[in-house]
Amino acid sequence: MNILILGSGGREHSLAWAVMQNPKCDRLIVAPGNAGIASVAECATLDIMSPDAVVDFAQNHSVDFVIVGPEDPLAAGVADALSAAGVLCFGPSAAAARLEASKSFTKEICDAANAPTAGYAHFTDLDAAKAYVEEQGAPIVIKADGLAAGKGVVVAMDVATALDALDDMLGGAFGDAGAEVVIEEFMEGEEASYFVLSDGKTVLPIGTAQDHKRAYDGDEGPNTGGMGAYSPAPVLSDEIAAKAIAEIVQPTIDEMARRGTPYQGVLYAGFMIKDGQPRLVEYNCRFGDPECQVLMMRLGAQALDLMLACAEERLAEATVNWADDHAITVVMASKGYPGAYEKGSVIGGLDELPEDSSNMVFHAGTKAKGEQIIAVGGRVLSVTARGASLAEARERAYAMVERIDWPEGFNRTDIGWRAL
Numbered sequence: 001m002n003i004l005i006l007g008s009g010g011r012e013h014s015l016a017w018a019v020m021q022n023p024k025c026d027r028l029i030v031a032p033g034n035a036g037i038a039s040v041a042e043c044a045t046l047d048i049m050s051p052d053a054v055v056d057f058a059q060n061h062s063v064d065f066v067i068v069g070p071e072d073p074l075a076a077g078v079a080d081a082l083s084a085a086g087v088l089c090f091g092p093s094a095a096a097a098r099l100e101a102s103k104s105f106t107k108e109i110c111d112a113a114n115a116p117t118a119g120y121a122h123f124t125d126l127d128a129a130k131a132y133v134e135e136q137g138a139p140i141v142i143k144a145d146g147l148a149a150g151k152g153v154v155v156a157m158d159v160a161t162a163l164d165a166l167d168d169m170l171g172g173a174f175g176d177a178g179a180e181v182v183i184e185e186f187m188e189g190e191e192a193s194y195f196v197l198s199d200g201k202t203v204l205p206i207g208t209a210q211d212h213k214r215a216y217d218g219d220e221g222p223n224t225g226g227m228g229a230y231s232p233a234p235v236l237s238d239e240i241a242a243k244a245i246a247e248i249v250q251p252t253i254d255e256m257a258r259r260g261t262p263y264q265g266v267l268y269a270g271f272m273i274k275d276g277q278p279r280l281v282e283y284n285c286r287f288g289d290p291e292c293q294v295l296m297m298r299l300g301a302q303a304l305d306l307m308l309a310c311a312e313e314r315l316a317e318a319t320v321n322w323a324d325d326h327a328i329t330v331v332m333a334s335k336g337y338p339g340a341y342e343k344g345s346v347i348g349g350l351d352e353l354p355e356d357s358s359n360m361v362f363h364a365g366t367k368a369k370g371e372q373i374i375a376v377g378g379r380v381l382s383v384t385a386r387g388a389s390l391a392e393a394r395e396r397a398y399a400m401v402e403r404i405d406w407p408e409g410f411n412r413t414d415i416g417w418r419a420l
Contacts, residue, residue, distance in 0.1 A: 001027075002029075002061065002064050003019060003064065004067070005030045005067045006031055006054065006066065006067070006068045007070050008033055010379070011286075011290075011292040011293070012037060013037045014296035014297070014362045016040050017362070019304045020040050021300055021301035022301040023301075029043075029063070031043070031046035031057070032044070034367065035366040035373050038368065048070075048078065049078075055082060055087065059085065059087070065087075065088045066088070071097065071100050071147055074100075074285055074286065075101040077094040079091040093261065093264070096262065096264070097285040098261075100282075103144075103146075104122045106280075106282065109255050110252070113255040115280055116279040116280065117248075118279065120184045123170075126166060129183060130163055137159065138186075139186035140162050140183060141186055142166060143181060144174045144178040144180075144181060145179070145181060146174070146176060155223070169181050189272040190273050190274070192210045192235045192236045193209045193271075194236060194241060195266060195287065197266055198264060198267055198315070199264055199310050199311075200257055201262070201315075202316045203249055204306070204310075205320070207298065208236040209229050210230055210233035211288065212414075214227070215333075215338060217413055222338055222339070224379070227331045227379075227411070227412045227415070228328070229293070229294050229329050229415070231328075240276060243277070248271075264313075266285075266286060266307075268284040268291070269283055270282045289382075290329045293327075294329050294384065297386050298322070298325060305318070324388075325393075327384065327393055328385060328393040328397050328416050329382045329383065330384075330398065330415050331382055332379075332401065332411045334365070334375055334410075335409065343377075344374055344375070345406065345407075347404065347406045348404070349404045349405040353404070354400075358396065359384075361383050361384070365378060365379060366380060366381070375406070375408065383401050383411075385397040390419055
């Protein structure tokens with residue numbers, strides 16, 4: 001098969017790495033890709049936000065299967081255009097992708113499906129939103145309704161912070177994404193991610209993961225897109241996972257189908273778990289980043305078979321073959337992230353690291369400049385390792401981190417601490 005992956009981050013590098021291990025893959029193109037992806041696949045220049053451009057590219061390059069990595073192209077209707085053109089695609093329609101693209105839509109679906117989630121209110125008026133916060137008090141959670149590149153959520157531990165967040169969001173800091181806000185109750189507990197595939201009817205769990213959102217050790221500092229992750233997540237026991245599927249995920253899939261917008265693709269559900277009861281924090285309509293890196297490290301070549309079964313509506317006959325293993329990824333980011341950071345610093349030592357089925361450095365914000373690899377993003381590398389235990393995987397990952405020569409970067413030193 002000729003396969004096209006859309007995206008340029010650590011998620012897409014890990015997807016490409018897994019797909020290339022499967023003998024079904026004859027040719028792999030990633031658009032636009034990055035310096036690390038170029039070592040395992042062809043990279044191509046393509047406007048992935050243009051459905052017409054993606055369809056033309058797929059047809060001109062005899063692409064048999066398209067895997068959409070990021071959320072923005074899904075919301076723009078890329079999967080719809082590919083489907084209409086007869087090109088097999090892994091990723092939900094724009095209508096189904098509203099589960100991520102609109103927080104208020106997801107709350108509406110949860111209400112209809114009777115799925116446990118945080119109490120909430122939805123606002124477009126700043127004064128009304130502020131009055132609600134003053135009435136509810138803190139801690140409280142402020143969310144931009146639309147897609148804000150993982151930055152549109154503020155967990156406010158005091159009212160002043162919540163009011164500032166409302167000023168930012170409804171004041172235009174996130175453009176159209178923040179023109180509406182959802183204000184949620186603060187849920188206590190431990191957060192974990194559950195990844196499932198859905199072909200519109202059947203739900204197939206493909207793994208659990210737990211990430212670290214805060215920038216600094218001890219879960220301190222500002223929220224980020226994720227500074228590391230590990231899989232499996234012990235907090236999601238078999239009993240709790242089964243409850244999450246029965247009470248939250250399957251009712252969501254059933255409600256989407258009832259509305260005529262069946263959900264096909266990966267559904268990444270974030271849960272808050274307290275006293276054995278999961279409640280939905282949010283849905284994402286793509287693999288998480290950096291959670292994808294640990295899932296792909298554990299799934300390997302079968303990831304492609306599972307995505308194909310999903311796209312071809314054959315999930316009822318698919319199974320996941322798990323090894324009794326663990327994986328962990330440590331994100332190395334540019335100093336200053338998630339705030340302002342400088343681009344262009346040189347990363348050394350990468351060519352001396354082992355890269356195999358147990359040790360991989362997935363690239364996110366990198367670019368090749370001659371023989372050098374330079375940092376061009378906030379989150380730059382995902383240093384990922386597998387082991388028979390989480391402790392072993394963690395030791396391997398941090399041993400690689402130590403060998404990377406990048407003074408302008410930083411990373412957390414405590415990824416996996418909750419489980420360990």
